Amino acid sequence: MTTHLLKAEIHCHIEGAAPPALALRQAEKYGVDPSGFMAGDGYAWHDFAEFIQAYDRVAALFRTEDDYALLTESYLLDLAAINTIYSEIIVSPDHGDRIGLGADAYLAGITDGILSAREKTGIEARIIVTGERHFGPERVVAAAEYAARSHNPLVTGFNMAGEERMGRVADYARAFDIARDAGLGLTIHAGEVCGAFSVTDALDLVRPSRIGHGVRAIEDAALVARLAETGVVLEVCPGSNIALAVYPDFESHPLRRLREAGVRVCLNSDDPPFFRTSLSREYEIAAGVMGFGTAEINAMTRTALECAFVDEETRGRLLARFDESVQPAGEDAPNLR
Numbered sequence: 001m002t003t004h005l006l007k008a009e010i011h012c013h014i015e016g017a018a019p020p021a022l023a024l025r026q027a028e029k030y031g032v033d034p035s036g037f038m039a040g041d042g043y044a045w046h047d048f049a050e051f052i053q054a055y056d057r058v059a060a061l062f063r064t065e066d067d068y069a070l071l072t073e074s075y076l077l078d079l080a081a082i083n084t085i086y087s088e089i090i091v092s093p094d095h096g097d098r099i100g101l102g103a104d105a106y107l108a109g110i111t112d113g114i115l116s117a118r119e120k121t122g123i124e125a126r127i128i129v130t131g132e133r134h135f136g137p138e139r140v141v142a143a144a145e146y147a148a149r150s151h152n153p154l155v156t157g158f159n160m161a162g163e164e165r166m167g168r169v170a171d172y173a174r175a176f177d178i179a180r181d182a183g184l185g186l187t188i189h190a191g192e193v194c195g196a197f198s199v200t201d202a203l204d205l206v207r208p209s210r211i212g213h214g215v216r217a218i219e220d221a222a223l224v225a226r227l228a229e230t231g232v233v234l235e236v237c238p239g240s241n242i243a244l245a246v247y248p249d250f251e252s253h254p255l256r257r258l259r260e261a262g263v264r265v266c267l268n269s270d271d272p273p274f275f276r277t278s279l280s281r282e283y284e285i286a287a288g289v290m291g292f293g294t295a296e297i298n299a300m301t302r303t304a305l306e307c308a309f310v311d312e313e314t315r316g317r318l319l320a321r322f323d324e325s326v327q328p329a330g331e332d333a334p335n336l337r
């Protein structure tokens with residue numbers, strides 16, 4: 001049982017966290033026919049390309065600052081209810097622009113949601129601005145420029161998500177130069193749909209401290225050794241990888257092999273309702289199906305806090321709270337404060 005463990009997550013896309021019931025209400029509110037991206041009580045897609053399309057269509061159901069505030073607050077309240085103390089939310093100003101809301105109002109709504117969830121529960125959260133690879137290099141550069149000039153103290157990182165098979169990392173490297181120069185933390189989706197070469201490109205050209213997914217690095221032993229040596233963290237999302245058929249089942253997922261090779265890893269939910277998962281399910285699967293013990297799971301949570309895109313004072317506070325909750329090995333008393 002992992003219910004009582006303190007948790008942290010550094011890889012979840014805000015629109016990807018929209019529960020289907022909320023998406024249906026939004027569709028009704030804006031007179032949108034949901035049949036193209038919903039089936040029964042869930043989202044409908046069959047492969048990665050269709051998932052990305054469904055994601056963009058669900059994103060287009062959130063059209064006001066209040067829509068985004070509600071979505072963000074309710075996701076964070078759910079996380080806090082399962083003892084999550086820290087969350088990084090991946091947001092795409094392009095999605096705000098595409099529905100005519102505008103990036104500023106989009107970010108303002110998400111910020112409001114974070115602040116009110118923090119007020120109610122104490123959960124700490126930060127925003128990672130992302131460019132969407134399938135919108136093309138110019139839009140990704142524009143997202144980086146937007147993040148770089150944002151004076152929002154909650155915006156602390158830059159990412160690139162979307163269709164990994166579009167172009168090569170080199171086409172997008174300038175966006176990361178802009179974000180790096182602005183002092184933002186860097187992470188990039190790589191080694192999810194594409195193989196180990198994509199992770200190597202990301203390390204060489206982006207020089208990130210973290211990689212989104214990165215699990216297909218397992219296909220290249222020298223790359224695994226490089227990850228272990230450099231301490232680059234993989235934001236692993238096992239439920240997403242199984243739902244998207246990157247691996248056929250949890251038994252063949254490389255999380256354990258990566259960890260045993262010394263790669264720093266942590267657990268994340270990515271787009272939970274799209275993959276019929278949740279952060280609590282990811283923790284439960286790590287324990288029950290993948291066979292990780294409590295100390296190993298706590299070590300992954302600690303890794304998420306160690307590499308979080310936060311100032312050192314906040315990191316110290318989060319780590320102190322986390323460490324206090326962890327019982328010495330061998331004791332099985334509840335470790336909730």
Ligand SMILES: Nc1ncnc2[nH]cnc12
Nearest residue numbers: 013016161162189270271
């Ligand atoms: N798993 C994923 N991979 C790439 N882009 C995404 N955007 C939302 N979820 C994603």
Ligand SMILES: [Zn+2]
Nearest residue numbers: 161189212270
């Ligand atoms: Zn992702």
